[in-house]
Amino acid sequence: MFRPPQPTSMHLNLAPMVDVLMCLIIFFLLAAKLVSAEHAPLSLPWAVAAREVAVRELGERVTINVRVAAERRGAVEYVVVDWDGRQIIERVLPPSELEGLLRARAAAAAAQNKELRCVIRADQYVQYRHIETVLRACGLAKIAHVVFGVNKGAEPPAGD
Amino acid sequence: MIRRPQPLRDFAPNLAPMVDVIMVLLVFFLLGASLNLIRQGVLQTELDPRSGPGAGAAVQIIPLVRIGIEDLGPGQPPRIYLMDEPLESLEALRQVLARRLAAGADPDNIVAIAPQGSVSWRYVIKTMDAVIQAGFRNVQFAVSLPSAGEKP
Numbered sequence: 001m002f003r004p005p006q007p008t009s010m011h012l013n014l015a016p017m018v019d020v021l022m023c024l025i026i027f028f029l030l031a032a033k034l035v036s037a038e039h040a041p042l043s044l045p046w047a048v049a050a051r052e053v054a055v056r057e058l059g060e061r062v063t064i065n066v067r068v069a070a071e072r073r074g075a076v077e078y079v080v081v082d083w084d085g086r087q088i089i090e091r092v093l094p095p096s097e098l099e100g101l102l103r104a105r106a107a108a109a110a111a112q113n114k115e116l117r118c119v120i121r122a123d124q125y126v127q128y129r130h131i132e133t134v135l136r137a138c139g140l141a142k143i144a145h146v147v148f149g150v151n152k153g154a155e156p157p158a159g160d
Numbered sequence: 161m162i163r164r165p166q167p168l169r170d171f172a173p174n175l176a177p178m179v180d181v182i183m184v185l186l187v188f189f190l191l192g193a194s195l196n197l198i199r200q201g202v203l204q205t206e207l208d209p210r211s212g213p214g215a216g217a218a219v220q221i222i223p224l225v226r227i228g229i230e231d232l233g234p235g236q237p238p239r240i241y242l243m244d245e246p247l248e249s250l251e252a253l254r255q256v257l258a259r260r261l262a263a264g265a266d267p268d269n270i271v272a273i274a275p276q277g278s279v280s281w282r283y284v285i286k287t288m289d290a291v292i293q294a295g296f297r298n299v300q301f302a303v304s305l306p307s308a309g310e311k312p
Contacts, residue, residue: 014175021182028189045285049292050201058202119202122281128229129277131284135303145204150285152201 042067045124046155058147060114062105064098064134066122076123076130095133102141121149203288205299224265225257225296229275229287238275238283250290257294267295274302 042065062080069075078093080101093101102118109116118138122131138146228241240247247253261267271291275284291299 014179018175018179018182021179021186025182025185025189028186032189045282047201047203047285047289047292049289050203052201124280124282124285126281127277128275128279128281128284131281132277132301132303135301139303147202147204148285148288150201150203155282155286 042121042149043123043125044121044149044151046153047150048152048154050150050152052152058117058119060109060112061117061119062102063119063121063149066120066126066130066134068123068126074127076126078134095137098134098137099140102137102143106141106143115145116143117145117147118143119147119149203285203292203299205288205301224269225260225271225291227253227271227273227287227291229273229279229283231276231278238279240287250286253287254290254294257291257296261295268298269296271296271299272302273299 065079065081067077067079069077078095078098080091080093102116106116118134120131120134135146226243228244230239230241232238240250240253242253242256247256257271273284273287273291275287288299
């Protein structure tokens with residue numbers, strides 16, 4: 001015998017959806033933190049011939065920011081974005097540790113059959129010898145692909 | 161008047177406003193952190209992977225085009241040398257290199273830039289920019305090996 005369904009009040013269970021959304025938010029929070037740390041505000045040099053690339057196109061990479069040190073005139077700091085197991089931190093490395101870091105990163109990338117690229121983002125007013133230090137470390141760590149972060153376009157007149 | 165407590169019923173919190181807020185946050189972070197939206201300008205160079213320790217003798221690259229950058233002191237633009245010949249400006253460098261390419265030079269030839277250590281990074285990038293604008297694609301940098309006792 002056919003029985004018509006009893007009308008019942010329907011309650012949509014939103015709790016699993018909230019869980020998923022929370023996870024997504026945490027992921028994007030961390031991603032935003034990482035991206036902003038990799039793009040620390042620096043006075044980058046300008047280049048007309050620069051190629052615009054999405055960060056994803058750079059692939060496996062280690063970004064080294066070379067910025068002017070606040071304490072000592074003429075000195076620089078080598079800043080590397082790193083994950084210490086709990087949070088994303090900016091580590092200021094002495095030049096002597098650059099090679100070790102690059103070697104470790106290159107070995108980790110090679111273990112995954114990936115080729116590491118070194119992104120050097122240097123303040124336009126630092127002296128070349130400081131970038132040379134990074135280039136030398138890249139050479140010793142056998143990282144062949146190096147890109148320099150710049151602003152695309154002609155240098156604004158005020159910067160002269 | 162004393163009211164008797166109502167009998168307990170199923171308690172179901174209304175999650176709809178919370179979902180709304182979370183959705184807004186999610187869209188915000190999606191737009192803010194989307195890796196595709198963040199672009200940067202780059203200039204690329206290649207280092208010789210044969211160099212470095214364990215690779216035998218250091219590889220000496222003999223560039224077909226050699227550019228030197230001499231620091232002339234603070235506030236002064238540096239002097240540019242092409243194959244040890246001084247040039248007036250970066251524009252002159254670009255024109256000379258463009259003429260070489262027009263005359264049949266290979267754009268994949270190695271162009272080595274050897275700046276003095278005290279030259280400002282912006283001038284090094286300007287020089288590299290001029291070389292790439294002229295049409296050369298293989299720009300490399302002269303990197304000196306540290307001498308004993310040198311402090312970077």
